[in-house]
Amino acid sequence: MTLQLTPLHPLFAAEVHGLDLRITPNPDTCNAIHRAMDRYAVLLFRDQRIDDDQQMDFGAALGPLEETLGIVDAHKHRLKHRQMADISNLDTDGHLLADDDRRRMFNLGNRLWHSDSSFKLVPALYSMLHARLVPPENGDTEFADMRLAWEALPNRTRETLQPLVAEHSLLFSRAQLGFGDYTEAERAQFAPVPQRLVRWHPGSQRHSLYLSAHIGRIQGWPNPEALALIRDLTESATQRPSVYAHRWQQFDLVIWDNRTTMHRGRPFEDKTHPRDMRRVTLTDHAPTLEQAQAAG
Numbered sequence: 001m002t003l004q005l006t007p008l009h010p011l012f013a014a015e016v017h018g019l020d021l022r023i024t025p026n027p028d029t030c031n032a033i034h035r036a037m038d039r040y041a042v043l044l045f046r047d048q049r050i051d052d053d054q055q056m057d058f059g060a061a062l063g064p065l066e067e068t069l070g071i072v073d074a075h076k077h078r079l080k081h082r083q084m085a086d087i088s089n090l091d092t093d094g095h096l097l098a099d100d101d102r103r104r105m106f107n108l109g110n111r112l113w114h115s116d117s118s119f120k121l122v123p124a125l126y127s128m129l130h131a132r133l134v135p136p137e138n139g140d141t142e143f144a145d146m147r148l149a150w151e152a153l154p155n156r157t158r159e160t161l162q163p164l165v166a167e168h169s170l171l172f173s174r175a176q177l178g179f180g181d182y183t184e185a186e187r188a189q190f191a192p193v194p195q196r197l198v199r200w201h202p203g204s205q206r207h208s209l210y211l212s213a214h215i216g217r218i219q220g221w222p223n224p225e226a227l228a229l230i231r232d233l234t235e236s237a238t239q240r241p242s243v244y245a246h247r248w249q250q251f252d253l254v255i256w257d258n259r260t261t262m263h264r265g266r267p268f269e270d271k272t273h274p275r276d277m278r279r280v281t282l283t284d285h286a287p288t289l290e291q292a293q294a295a296g
């Protein structure tokens with residue numbers, strides 16, 4: 001099986017044609033999707049009129065799903081499946097979240113460049129985001145390829161970065177926006193986890209820079225030096241020529257590989273327009289510190 005692909009950007013990201021995801025793909029098709037993900041890191045499937053069950057089935061066909069979500073007020077979950085992340089500005093009754101709702105404040109963290117679930121010991125593999133309802137304008141999602149980011153670095157910098165271990169937490173990313181309103185249970189649940197700063201991606205045989213807004217420390221480094229470095233790296237990794245900005249149409253499904261990309265949401269009129277996006281997320285196989293760091 002070969003997929004029909006059209007590149008969306010000169011360096012990565014492609015649109016897949018000819019698949020109807022209401023039908024769960026067979027192993028051969030899944031394999032072709034994995035190979036395309038290895039090459040392009042971001043895939044777009046347009047006009048997929050799938051429901052929650054079909055989106056879950058599609059995810060499960062590609063790999064094991066993440067069990068838990070990194071959210072506040074988990075008891076107010078709007079969607080039928082506990083494993084489906086609600087990337088919307090809607091309350092359980094379908095109304096827009098109130099301006100000062102804690103969930104709205106917390107969700108604004110998605111506007112920072114990040115890799116999904118890098119705050120979990122076993123982080124996310126693919127994220128699969130489906131657009132059920134999109135605002136008339138704005139609200140793009142931007143992607144940057146972290147293999148290109150690594151390859152653009154001078155050798156001396158690469159040698160410095162290679163052995164480093166960063167600590168990631170939702171508390172760190174939200175603190176960047178001045179959010180710190182947690183229950184004790186949430187604070188404990190969001191305790192920092194260690195991740196390699198440089199990862200090896202076996203599917204493309206390339207390294208990637210594992211950056212995320214969730215990073216708040218580098219082990220063995222003073223905080224200001226660590227965070228100044230992370231800020232510089234993030235800035236250079238997300239320069240315009242390495243960014244694909246996805247302009248959403250209703251029923252788009254976009255899959256990205258969190259090992260090799262970062263992404264961020266862009267602002268839209270969220271106090272007046274609903275934006276209903278739902279995400280199924282695959283889990284990686286092991287903590288990054290237990291993963292191989294190069295071919296071999």
Ligand code: OGA
Pocket residue numbers: 087110116127129139140141142263264265266277279
């Ligand atoms: C996500 C995410 C950004 C957006 O779904 O993980 O960060 O544009 N989304 O909704």
Ligand code: MN
Pocket residue numbers: 110114115116263
């Ligand atoms: Mn995200």
